[in-house]
Amino acid sequence: MAADPWPAGYCCPRPVEQEASGMTPGEKIQRLRKQQGLSQEALAERITVTRQTISKWELNQSSPDLFFIAQLSDIFNVSSDYLIKDDMVEPDELPVMKRSYRLSERSRRILLVSFSAAALTAMCVCLICDYFTADGLSWSLTAAVSIVAGWLVLLPSLTARSRPVVKTLLMASIIPIPLLALLSLLLAEPVVLTLGACVSLVSIAALWAVYGIFRRFWPNWYRAAGFSLLVMIPVPVAITHLAAAFLQQGTRDLSSDVFNSAITLVLALSCFGLDFVRHRGKDDAVDPA
Numbered sequence: 001m002a003a004d005p006w007p008a009g010y011c012c013p014r015p016v017e018q019e020a021s022g023m024t025p026g027e028k029i030q031r032l033r034k035q036q037g038l039s040q041e042a043l044a045e046r047i048t049v050t051r052q053t054i055s056k057w058e059l060n061q062s063s064p065d066l067f068f069i070a071q072l073s074d075i076f077n078v079s080s081d082y083l084i085k086d087d088m089v090e091p092d093e094l095p096v097m098k099r100s101y102r103l104s105e106r107s108r109r110i111l112l113v114s115f116s117a118a119a120l121t122a123m124c125v126c127l128i129c130d131y132f133t134a135d136g137l138s139w140s141l142t143a144a145v146s147i148v149a150g151w152l153v154l155l156p157s158l159t160a161r162s163r164p165v166v167k168t169l170l171m172a173s174i175i176p177i178p179l180l181a182l183l184s185l186l187l188a189e190p191v192v193l194t195l196g197a198c199v200s201l202v203s204i205a206a207l208w209a210v211y212g213i214f215r216r217f218w219p220n221w222y223r224a225a226g227f228s229l230l231v232m233i234p235v236p237v238a239i240t241h242l243a244a245a246f247l248q249q250g251t252r253d254l255s256s257d258v259f260n261s262a263i264t265l266v267l268a269l270s271c272f273g274l275d276f277v278r279h280r281g282k283d284d285a286v287d288p289a
Helices: 016-020 025-035 040-046 051-058 066-076 080-084 105-134 139-159 164-174 176-187 190-217 221-232 234-246 255-286
Strands: none
Touching (some): 025 051, 025 080, 040 066, 139 164, 164 190, 176 190, 190 234, 221 234
């Protein structure tokens, strides 16, 4: 009788090849999702599906179509082949990785220092020029306050580790009213605060609406752009009529408003048309029959 090559109680190790390969698409999606620190709800929100759909994909009860595979590929920064093929190598062993356009921590620090230095230099130049040319400070105070406000608005985009867009929008929603109040005091013009506050509220509401649209339809750029343009149609009309009311400019000619609105509507319809053609082409590629 041949002797057993393995000592008693010793278990034969599992081949490495079986661990590195053979993962189902659902297992890969679950693994990558956890590596990104995303919950099923968060991932579902980013690709506009339900949490139950993500759960079915991870349990291999259903499979994402090519459109969602492309979105998952962008989110996880891996190739579509890795998500589809069971025998594909690990994503960090792929010969070509998808390029990431996110700034590194070092690049963000460099940009922050550069913007801060540029803002400080601009403020000093304005104050020095105003002081030596007018024997005092007048317009430079307005410029300095505006530069500080702009720096504060950009600050979250360079320092926030999570959700920089939301934090930048929050800062852009908070800064305008105090800025307008200071400018109104410096210029001794109350209309700067009253008119500026109304215009700011309209603009801020439009910005949040556009952000919500792009978040809802991401990554369908054409569809998001189309709805954003529709939202923007009443914004310039409201701003011009507010200006006319506060500045007492009398009756306005509506022809320019109608023309601008028509141009924006045509651009929105063009975006919807491009989105339809794009999805029609994908449907034809998936089902050539």
